[in-house]
Amino acid sequence: MxxxxxxxxxxxxxxxxxxxxxxxxxxxxxxxxxxxxxxxxxxxxxxxxxxxxxxxxxxxxxxxxxxxxxxxxxxxxxxxxxxxxxxxxxxxxxxxxxxxxxxxxxxxxxxxxxxxxxxxxxxxxxxxxxxxxxxxxxxxxxxDPKKAEILKPKKPKAETIKLHYSGDPSIKLDIAFIADGYAKNDVDKMKKDFERFKEVLLSTAPYDKLKDKINIWGVIVISEQSGISSPNDSIIRKTAISTSFNGINEDRYILTTDNKALQDLLSDTPYDQIVIMCNTNKYGGGGIFNFYSTFAAGEKSAAFLLQHEFGHTFAGLADEYYTSEVSVQDFYPANVEPWEPNITTLAKFGTKWKDLVADSVAVPTPVNAKFNTVVGVYEGAGYVAKKVYRPYIDCTMKSVKMNALCPVCRRAIERMVDFYSH
Ligand SMILES: [Zn+2]
Structure with a gap:
């Protein structure tokens, strides 16, 4: 059989x-x-x-x-x-x-x-x-691939190294860690940071059990200057990928709008996901679904930042917090089920984590210490205090907590790793 x-x-x-x-x-x-x-x-x-x-x-x-x-x-x-x-x-x-x-x-x-x-x-x-x-x-x-003008890639000013290799890229999830704001004198530091953050990701649940489905590549890029730009601190740096704080006018949001420079530097790297490792000690990061993640590699919460931002980029996870200076407006309209797997308006809860909520658990679920490890439906998520719900009282997608992704976020990540590793 x-x-x-x-x-x-x-x-x-x-x-x-x-x-x-x-x-x-x-x-x-x-x-x-x-x-x-x-x-x-x-x-x-x-x-x-x-x-x-x-x-x-x-x-x-x-x-x-x-x-x-x-x-x-x-x-x-x-x-x-x-x-x-x-x-x-x-x-x-x-x-x-x-x-x-x-x-x-x-x-x-x-x-x-x-x-x-x-x-x-x-x-x-x-x-x-x-x-x-x-x-x-x-x-x-x-x-029409036979008639269209399709350019050959230029040799990138970058070197790709294997940080964790488990097999052929077409049957693995390939994550490219690419460095920004590391100058000539920072190369040793860059290589140590690559190793450190590779370990961080592979020791985080659920990635820790999925190592044999993942490749991690390090992309060595030398920037002209050390550090990244932070306009609110009057710091401007010339870097290879032009990452900067104050993305869409939020001080701790690190973004680059130089997508073409980023993609050109990745010409020789097989990747499904991009993580930009930024050489800065100031708290910040960013993560946009199937675009890229950024995180401040020198900050004391860098491991958390990587886990949190990569959750956005890779598995489409939403922020589970609801007090924030985030300036985006009307992000989750009432009565429309958000597409993110870890928040709900209860409009179509059956498509979310209803199967993980025990019959004995009230919906919505009161925020009470006795439910600390219980999957439920807790009010407040996606920047909104009312009528948007999260699956767990706390999670890496809610607070500055390392290796604490909730069961619903972990399941979303497992499903996505599975999709890429076939
Ligand atoms: Zn979560």
Missing amino acids: KKLLTLILISFTLTVSAQYDKFFENKTLRIDFYHSGNFEHEYFRPDELIEKKGWAGSKVNLVDTFNFGKFRIMVYDKASDKLIYSRGFSSIFAEWRTTKEGHGACGNYSETMMVPFPKNTIKIAYQSRDSLNAWNTIFEDEI
Whole structure:
């Protein structure tokens, strides 16, 4: 019986990876585009197409099954109209457009999606969620790989090293740690930081039990100056990726808008996820789903920052806290189920962690010490004190606590690792 099941599984895997071979070559098409507009209007405009060797993503799980992110791309084989690849993502634009400035001015942000390199013409739909979380196509494009201008990658001014290797990138989750704000004299420190934070991530639950499904790469990048910019402290540094505090006018939010420099430096690195390790002692970080994470590597809570921000970027986890200086507005409208797996408005709770809540636990669940280790439905999450709920009294996504992701966040991460490692 076991043998039969193994045979069935092998033939299933062959069939689906034959799907990959039917539509794609064993390389990557990097699609750069601009995402522009404001609170009312939104535009996508294609920028450059660049070829990259190999495909680090799964060759089996090509269509996104999570439905996370503010945006997604849907890639169709033009001849058959079959959906052959899709991926959800979020972006700085999504956050910026909800700020005061985003209600009047016009923003323009560079973004990138990696897709397996198509053999034939593809149709791409760039989609955005509306206020009810329904998908709308904003822009449609076609790429004929035989006719389109597809650039060869330039040799990056970076060196990629293996920090933790468990196997072929197409059957592993590949995380690229890339350094910013480390000058020539900081290279030893950079290498020690790579090792330290690799250990931090691999010793955090649930990654600790999934090490054999993960590769971690270190990308050595030398910046002109040491440290990163912090405009509110009158500190401006010239660095390779231009990371800076005060992203969208929040002092401790570290972002870079130089997406193209970041992607160029990663030209030789097989990655599914990007973590920018910033050489600074000031508290801060950032994490945007399927875009990148940043964290302050020299700050005393750096291990927490990495775990927290990577939770946003990798598994689409929401912040579970609700007192904050975060300046984004109207993030979680009432009566619409948020897409993030670890918060709910109870609009469609059955799609979230209802299966993990015991019948004896009241919904909503009172915040009482006797429920400290009980999965429930606790009011206050996603920056909102009322009518948005979190699964646990405390979690790494709520407080500055290391290695304390709640069971619902851990399950979301396990599911995502599983998606990438087939
Ligand atoms: Zn949690």
